Amino acid sequence: MRLEYSAFIMPHIGDSYSQCADRFAIDKNTHRFAVADGVGASFFPEVWAELVVKDFKDHGLFEFEKDTILLREPDLISSWKDEVTNKISNLTSKEKFLVEMSKEKCDFAACTFVGLSIDNKEWHCKALGDSYLFVLDKDYKLITKVASQNGHDFDNFPEYFASEHGKNNGTIASESGNISEVAYFILLTDAISDWFINANDDKRNTLVNLRDRQSFESLINTERASGKMKDDDTTAVIIRVMQDDSENISVEEICNMDITQLIKEEESFIVEQQAERLAKVAGEETTQSQPLQTEESMSNNDAQTTDNIPSIDKETDNAEIKTQIDNNELLELAQTMQEYEEKMGSIIRKINDIPRRYKKELNKIRRKIKGYIKQTIKILDKMKN
Amino acid sequence: MANIQWGTKTPGHIIYLIDQSGSMSGVNEQKAAESITAAMIETLKGCINGKEVRNRVYVTIIGYGNENGVSIIREGWIADFVSDLQNCKTNNTTIIAPKSYGMTPMAEAFTMANKCINTWLSQRQTQDAKVPAPIVINITDGYPDNVNTATQEAQEVMNIQTRDDGNVLVFNIHMDDSSDQVEIKFPTNKSVLKGVPEGEFLFDISSEMTEDFIRAAKAQRFEGIMTGSKGFVVNAKGDTLVRFVTFGSGVSQH
Numbered sequence: 001m002r003l004e005y006s007a008f009i010m011p012h013i014g015d016s017y018s019q020c021a022d023r024f025a026i027d028k029n030t031h032r033f034a035v036a037d038g039v040g041a042s043f044f045p046e047v048w049a050e051l052v053v054k055d056f057k058d059h060g061l062f063e064f065e066k067d068t069i070l071l072r073e074p075d076l077i078s079s080w081k082d083e084v085t086n087k088i089s090n091l092t093s094k095e096k097f098l099v100e101m102s103k104e105k106c107d108f109a110a111c112t113f114v115g116l117s118i119d120n121k122e123w124h125c126k127a128l129g130d131s132y133l134f135v136l137d138k139d140y141k142l143i144t145k146v147a148s149q150n151g152h153d154f155d156n157f158p159e160y161f162a163s164e165h166g167k168n169n170g171t172i173a174s175e176s177g178n179i180s181e182v183a184y185f186i187l188l189t190d191a192i193s194d195w196f197i198n199a200n201d202d203k204r205n206t207l208v209n210l211r212d213r214q215s216f217e218s219l220i221n222t223e224r225a226s227g228k229m230k231d232d233d234t235t236a237v238i239i240r241v242m243q244d245d246s247e248n249i250s251v252e253e254i255c256n257m258d259i260t261q262l263i264k265e266e267e268s269f270i271v272e273q274q275a276e277r278l279a280k281v282a283g284e285e286t287t288q289s290q291p292l293q294t295e296e297s298m299s300n301n302d303a304q305t306t307d308n309i310p311s312i313d314k315e316t317d318n319a320e321i322k323t324q325i326d327n328n329e330l331l332e333l334a335q336t337m338q339e340y341e342e343k344m345g346s347i348i349r350k351i352n353d354i355p356r357r358y359k360k361e362l363n364k365i366r367r368k369i370k371g372y373i374k375q376t377i378k379i380l381d382k383m384k385n
Numbered sequence: 386m387a388n389i390q391w392g393t394k395t396p397g398h399i400i401y402l403i404d405q406s407g408s409m410s411g412v413n414e415q416k417a418a419e420s421i422t423a424a425m426i427e428t429l430k431g432c433i434n435g436k437e438v439r440n441r442v443y444v445t446i447i448g449y450g451n452e453n454g455v456s457i458i459r460e461g462w463i464a465d466f467v468s469d470l471q472n473c474k475t476n477n478t479t480i481i482a483p484k485s486y487g488m489t490p491m492a493e494a495f496t497m498a499n500k501c502i503n504t505w506l507s508q509r510q511t512q513d514a515k516v517p518a519p520i521v522i523n524i525t526d527g528y529p530d531n532v533n534t535a536t537q538e539a540q541e542v543m544n545i546q547t548r549d550d551g552n553v554l555v556f557n558i559h560m561d562d563s564s565d566q567v568e569i570k571f572p573t574n575k576s577v578l579k580g581v582p583e584g585e586f587l588f589d590i591s592s593e594m595t596e597d598f599i600r601a602a603k604a605q606r607f608e609g610i611m612t613g614s615k616g617f618v619v620n621a622k623g624d625t626l627v628r629f630v631t632f633g634s635g636v637s638q639h
Contacts, residue, residue, distance in 0.1 A: 012393075019434060019435060019437070040434065044435075091436055093471075094467060094471065097467070097471040097474070098433050098436050099433075099436055101430045101474075102430060102433040102435075156390075231394060
């Protein structure tokens with residue numbers, strides 16, 4: 001038997017991948033596939049969702065206890081606490097306040113779950129909440145669908161696994177079947193499950209046959225725009241089953257949108273954008289043909305605000321900065337600038353937002369940024385030496 | 386109606402009207418400011434996603450009776466208030482300064498609320514996304530300067546129809562901490578308000594509770610609410626005030 005799989009993930013409209021609380025995990029050797037949807041109102045749900053799908057991937061299907069408790073719950077909870085503590089320690093003061101407020105509302109994480117295990121003869125599924133497994137035959141006809149909330153409305157109150165003992169909600173659905181009639185397994189989180197249940201055959205078949213990220217994102221964007229699919233974190237793992245005479249199961253990856261990699265790419269992109277923006281700001285400052293204020297008035301204004309900033313060399317211009325930093329160094333510069341993240345983030349946002357009538361403030365901020373850039377260049381120079 | 390859940394695509398609009406007339410002097414001005422602060426912190430909690438705040442709620446705070454007559458004290462997305470709310474939480478302060486001065490121009494406050502709501506709706510309703518009904522929460526300790534005009538202006542606000550979510554909602558809370566005045570919460574008819582002139586007035590300018598409101602009010606430990614109850618409390622004590630303003634602010638925040 002041969003399995004081909006594609007795994008897709010897409011956050012809410014306008015959200016980054018780091019804000020997405022869906023997770024999936026796949027083990028090609030043991031033929032295990034899992035999807036979890038972190039409950040948005042809970043505390044660090046994406047961390048919990050990641051741990052739960054990985055646990056399924058590593059340990060398999062039947063190690064649930066009493067149908068509601070994950071067998072390795074203490075270890076999972078301990079890992080979740082460690083990771084959350086680590087994440088919080090890296091936050092800014094404002095972010096810590098927000099996290100604290102969020103914790104006051106709900107101090108544990110929750111996620112829905114659906115896991116599938118396939119062997120030569122049978123498939124086995126366990127599910128909790130409104131994440132679904134759909135099983136189709138070769139004519140795309142539905143053989144069965146599995147979810148603990150199967151048939152219930154999709155709402156904001158799903159059943160879930162919780163990162164606190166005794167807080168699990170609901171009873172796990174469990175189903176098995178013969179593999180011989182199956183052509184497709186589809187694991188979906190809630191919004192796309194809701195859509196799949198109500199979509200016409202053409203749309204369903206489009207999803208089932210997706211093989212690349214671009215097509216997936218195009219389908220989701222279209223269906224969200226039409227109002228047929230709710231704007232929510234969206235995950236789909238699609239497995240095509242091809243029967244042959246072999247007793248072994250081979251698994252081929254067609255597409256795998258690894259969220260860890262996507263988040264890294266996203267962060268690199270943000271760092272590059274910050275660096276470009278910083279360089280642009282420095283360039284605009286020095287090449288302005290019509291300054292917003294006279295140099296004299298700027299000096300007067302800056303006297304109150306730039307005490308801790310190194311003085312700006314008037315000869316420093318964009319060309320000089322460019323000669324000191326090539327593109328790779330610019331990226332390095334931006335990474336070093338992460339140390340100034342808390343201050344810089346708010347300053348950059350201010351630049352984007354404030355209208356021209358706040359010219360004095362704008363100039364103060366620009367001069368501050370130049371000061372930071374110069375400090376960073378010095379750090380870079382020291383690093384080189 | 387009024388059942389569209391607030392979200393980034395469908396943000397809500399809360400307008401607080403706060404009585405800052407001379408009679409609010411002392412405990413009441415402080416408690417009113419504290420209740421809005423507490424409610425805004427709860428609203429913020431509902432808008433946090435991870436370490437970020439989503440623009441799910443736009444807040445307008447209108448003061449009436451202060452030295453400026455009627456004015457917008459604060460306005461913005463809930464995300465704009467994070468630093469101030471952090472400061473309030475840390476230093477036990479309030480999001481607006483407690484004030485008390487002059488008369489009680491409640492009618493003019495409702496007129497200003499009307500303008501704010503129409504501006505909001507005219508901006509939001511040009512877009513495809515659904516627009517939830519704005520919510521007005523009026524906090525007062527007494528009678529307006531002109532009852533007839535205030536009733537008329539408040540009812541005009543209540544009669545504003547949104548494109549997608551029914552009428553604008555108006556909730557009222559009348560503060561009186563004195564022990565001889567019994568709290569009357571969410572009455573269904575005027576008969577229980579005989580001899581309580583503030584109550585009869587507020588009955589006429591408060592929206593009726595729907596099932597969603599009743600559920601939200603019960604979540605704030607209010608009892609005895611039923612279909613047909615009006616969204617107001619007379620002679621509210623401190624704890625009731627905070628719970629009421631929080632309930633009104635979070636009614637569409639599931």
